[in-house]
Amino acid sequence: MLNLLMFKSFYIFLIVALFALSLVSCSGTNKKPIIKFSKDSASIVIKNLDKASLLKVRDAFAVNADSNQLVTVLIKPGEQDSLQDEILVNGKTNLIGDSIVFKPDLPFVKGKDYVVESLIGVEFATVEKIILGQVKQSLQPQRQTLKR
Template sequence: MFKCFFKYQVAIAVVLFALSCSNTNNRPIIKFSRDSSSIIIKNIDEANLLQVKNAYRANADTLNLVSVLIKPGDLDSIQDELEVPGKVKVLGDSVVFNPDQPFLKGKEYLVESYIGIKFATVGDLIRGDGKQNLKAQQQTLKR
């Protein structure tokens, strides 16, 4: 009896361990480069990276993978977020945004990316937790 109980506990522990190892923490990482001259998006999983590379090869000039906005300061008279113009490149396993003008020191930048965003996982669809629309991954960076 005790051996049977022990076997079931081990089996339950293995199943719980396997279920806890999900890929929900694999969101891409958005940060400045070391010299703060560009924004780098790393940690893109292989499937999404392949989609990004194929889309980039097809139409690199019109592809809008990343949006970078200057957040207005508290003392700014215009409270609009202005888009930062620049170019996006796919280098290796990362996406790099290079602005046309250098980033300004002391300013905050809002980076929005749809890379790696999913409507729902299979588990979400079974539970009925699917999303109606996509929400961009947002990261605020301060230079």
């Protein structure tokens, strides 16, 4: 009888703890950055950075703005392309206000798909992912395909 009472108490405690952890981990501060083309489609803009990510980006630019690999842009091969490799797009990355702007050396080609990869704002593990066993061995970049 005592064991059953202890089990019920532990079970209720576990439910309350999981509920509290889910509330803490669901705060609105960890929004994913938004990646999209600028209005004129001449550059790619990453915005909606959280404060911690923005501070890290500003520090990286302060150290060496020319060599930052904050954003990787690749041309996605089309179905008719003989080469099935993604091609790196060269360009410059700038911090403008609270957004990161990638400006390619050559203009984006209309009708092509571009894959944008960034580790900015990527979390290693949240409490919820640890509890659910969804933690991966390494950081996975945010990867988004944009069509020009």
